[in-house]
Amino acid sequence: xxxxxxxxxxxxxxxxxxxxxxxxxxxxxxxxxxxxxxxxxxxxxxxxxxxxxxxxxxxxxxxxxxxxxxxxxxxxxxxxxxxxxxxxxxxxxxxxxxxxxxxxxxxxxxxxxxxxxxxxxxxxxxxxxxxxxxxxxxxxxxxxxxxxxxxxxxxxxxxxxxxxxxxxxxxxxxxxxxxxxxxxxxxxxxxxxxxxxxxxxxxxxxxxxxxxxxxxxxxxxxxxxxxxxxxxxxxxxxxxxxxxxxxxxxxxxxxxxxxxxxxxxxxxxxxxxxxxxxxxxxxxxxxxxx
Amino acid sequence: xxxxxxxxxxxxxxxxxxxxxxxxxxxxxxxxxxxxxxxxxxxxxxxxxxxxxxxxxxxxxxxxxxxxxxxxxxxxxxxxxxxxxxxxxxxxxxxxxxxxxxxxxxxxxxxxxxxxxxxxxxxxxxxxxxxxxxxxxxxxxxxxxxxxxxxxxxxxxxxxxxxxxxxxxxxxxxxxxxxxxxxxxxxxxxxxxxxxxxxxxxxxxxxxxxxxxxxxxxxxxxxxxxxxxxxxxxxxxxxxxxxxxxxxxxxxxxxxxxxxxxxxxxxxxxxxxxxxxxxxxxxxxxxx
Numbered sequence: 001x002x003x004x005x006x007x008x009x010x011x012x013x014x015x016x017x018x019x020x021x022x023x024x025x026x027x028x029x030x031x032x033x034x035x036x037x038x039x040x041x042x043x044x045x046x047x048x049x050x051x052x053x054x055x056x057x058x059x060x061x062x063x064x065x066x067x068x069x070x071x072x073x074x075x076x077x078x079x080x081x082x083x084x085x086x087x088x089x090x091x092x093x094x095x096x097x098x099x100x101x102x103x104x105x106x107x108x109x110x111x112x113x114x115x116x117x118x119x120x121x122x123x124x125x126x127x128x129x130x131x132x133x134x135x136x137x138x139x140x141x142x143x144x145x146x147x148x149x150x151x152x153x154x155x156x157x158x159x160x161x162x163x164x165x166x167x168x169x170x171x172x173x174x175x176x177x178x179x180x181x182x183x184x185x186x187x188x189x190x191x192x193x194x195x196x197x198x199x200x201x202x203x204x205x206x207x208x209x210x211x212x213x214x215x216x217x218x219x220x221x222x223x224x225x226x227x228x229x230x231x232x233x234x235x236x237x238x239x240x241x242x243x244x245x246x247x248x249x250x251x252x253x254x255x256x257x258x259x260x261x262x263x264x265x266x267x268x269x270x271x272x273x274x275x276x277x278x279x280x281x282x283x284x285x286x287x288x289x290x
Numbered sequence: 291x292x293x294x295x296x297x298x299x300x301x302x303x304x305x306x307x308x309x310x311x312x313x314x315x316x317x318x319x320x321x322x323x324x325x326x327x328x329x330x331x332x333x334x335x336x337x338x339x340x341x342x343x344x345x346x347x348x349x350x351x352x353x354x355x356x357x358x359x360x361x362x363x364x365x366x367x368x369x370x371x372x373x374x375x376x377x378x379x380x381x382x383x384x385x386x387x388x389x390x391x392x393x394x395x396x397x398x399x400x401x402x403x404x405x406x407x408x409x410x411x412x413x414x415x416x417x418x419x420x421x422x423x424x425x426x427x428x429x430x431x432x433x434x435x436x437x438x439x440x441x442x443x444x445x446x447x448x449x450x451x452x453x454x455x456x457x458x459x460x461x462x463x464x465x466x467x468x469x470x471x472x473x474x475x476x477x478x479x480x481x482x483x484x485x486x487x488x489x490x491x492x493x494x495x496x497x498x499x500x501x502x503x504x505x506x507x508x509x510x511x512x513x514x515x516x517x518x519x520x521x522x523x524x525x526x527x528x529x530x531x532x533x534x535x536x537x538x539x540x541x542x543x544x545x546x547x548x549x550x551x552x553x554x555x556x557x558x559x560x561x562x563x564x565x566x567x568x569x570x571x572x573x574x575x576x577x578x
Contacts, residue, residue, distance in 0.1 A: 032390035034398035035341035085515075088340035088508040089562045095501050096555025103549050196405045203398030210391065245413050251406040258399050 016140025022227030328532030352408030376488030509558030
């Protein structure tokens, strides 16, 4: 299997992106911000189309629009968390602009917009060149490094914003950085592996991890681990079954993990001993007290 | 048929617009959709369930792709996919951090699971892809009489059900604890509302596409709730805004070469912004 270059490229790009999604996904789910990530992944295609209309590289549009929207969301809400109604209104408008751009593109050149929509929604991790997968891997590694560096203060700011603010933790800035990281992963992931896959790897492994353990760092490790297993397993599965698209296989494993974790915690087979807020809040506070 | 031209005589313009059967159908369907979305959306926004609404809206993709693969009418696929997603999202788990976190994860997972299945159906079926844009952005101008009648029937059922549960649902949405204490079946209402939302979206998105139905569900109610905290007035305003946006959008897009989706979302966004400004100016606390 690894003799094929496209499979090697898929693993090269997929591994760091899965690690990045699993790690920032844990914070995203913890803070109840999956909708923000979802909105970013949907507007990414508008950025790609806008870039096509203007005639610049697709990646420029993707990054510019997702990062701008991430900044806007952070600016709109208290504690850098926009409420869901504002997110909904703003992103449906951005999608409306996308429709306009598709029409403009359709009149100026001959079609192809449906293809862009399909590609940005679903991508194909099997269609990456060596250079593209190296860039995707670099973005993934950078996001993991930044997220690890801010993990401790971000944890504190997520659980007890008031106390964190009093102790001089830059709560707003951390919220903005998290949204920026989601934006960066979404922008890169969207054109490499598809928006669906990015959102799936942000929401499902983290959702499962938060059902399984209330220890913050164990939870982050668990979420990243599930994302990685889904990515590796999904690529292999899709290689073995040609009619199964890689995105479906990868998301399928992640969703399966989430379903198992929720069933286990709902029927009482497995439950974190303490509510996540008490446990992690305590850990965060202890980490910061002298 | 000559190209439509906009004159300064508005009466003449409207007459020209109504001379075409497809425009009349589109306006009638748009009116029904606007009333339904304005009312159901008002509760959706009040309950902070925009993410759930959006997720159900994109279920039109697996619904249509699955129906094509199974060889059944696409309407059946829409209702099945939206209904299953509504039930899978299920109840709200409270407004504390743990509840919000779980809700947000569950809805996200339901959405990606649906999209992944849709993608699988699409690649197995191999042939729906040309319709992907229609699926997302709708074909408002290709509606026939039968679709308008069906839509009207669904709207009567949905609005009837909403009127029936309106008052307890309001209490259950605003203060679940108090509602429970007064023996209001909060859990049943949660599920029931999700199903209503599912049916509304399934019926509407067949005509408007996934994008427009969500825009109509969220922008008019958000604008109404920025202006007033009174439920009756808010619902009326929400429906009024939805009608205004839809009619204006249909009218303008008829005279323009650009698509309806752009105009409706832009008008929706503008109404929302104006309402926010008006709300700030009056500086009175809103309902939420």
